[in-house]
Amino acid sequence: MIETLFFQCYYAYLLGDLSKTEKFYALLREEFKKxxxxxxxxxxxxxxxxxxxxxxxxxxxxxxxxxxxxxxPQIVSDMTIKQKELVKKIHVEGLDQLKSILNDNVEIYxxxxxxxxxxxxDMVYKGKDTIYPVEVKRGKGEHDLIGQIEKYDLFHxxxxxxxxxxxxxxxxxxxxxxxxxxxxxxxxxxxxxxxKIIDKQLYLSSLASK
Numbered sequence: 414m415i416e417t418l419f420f421q422c423y424y425a426y427l428l429g430d431l432s433k434t435e436k437f438y439a440l441l442r443e444e445f446k447k448x449x450x451x452x453x454x455x456x457x458x459x460x461x462x463x464x465x466x467x468x469x470x471x472x473x474x475x476x477x478x479x480x481x482x483x484x485x486p487q488i489v490s491d492m493t494i495k496q497k498e499l500v501k502k503i504h505v506e507g508l509d510q511l512k513s514i515l516n517d518n519v520e521i522y523x524x525x526x527x528x529x530x531x532x533x534x535d536m537v538y539k540g541k542d543t544i545y546p547v548e549v550k551r552g553k554g555e556h557d558l559i560g561q562i563e564k565y566d567l568f569h570x571x572x573x574x575x576x577x578x579x580x581x582x583x584x585x586x587x588x589x590x591x592x593x594x595x596x597x598x599x600x601x602x603x604x605x606x607x608x609k610i611i612d613k614q615l616y617l618s619s620l621a622s623k
Contacts, residue, residue, distance in 0.1 A: 415444050419462065420477060420574040427570050431474045452557065457579045500524065500535050500549050502615050503586060503608065510617040514606065517541060531564035533604045544569050544578040547586060554587035554594045554605065557578040562603055586617065595620055
């Protein structure tokens, strides 16, 4: 019962529903008092619950603001590689680099993974306890990327109760980033990576902090 209430509370928080979050958090506290089973949740779940409590204390649970419909100019890198070729190249040539950057022994879970009703994320990798939705852009990461990866992150967070993974770490891979986009991605907890191709060889790196 405690874990069920936890997921109800956490999902309401993720969806920005303040009243439901408050309701399930109160029910969860009452259930803890009744049962006395403080070890009913795992450590990583208590970390998430702390975020919920902090949000409730501040009253700052924001609705998701999707930005799909914003008119953003399409900026493409000077690479001639196509999108599907780039995704494949990242997986084939960049897997060991991803393992090093993520510090996790990741393996491919799916390519063009459906995240109904939000579309499909380019790649999903799975590590020991973490799932990694990865969105790839051939060119510059503009602010439409923020809405895209936020949806894919939410899709995977709302499936934590299946216990196929404990954490969600979303990743973006772009040729470059608009400074505002990079800042927003970091604030969201998304890991922005960059790619470059030199003499047909792919290189991945973390976006330097400013």
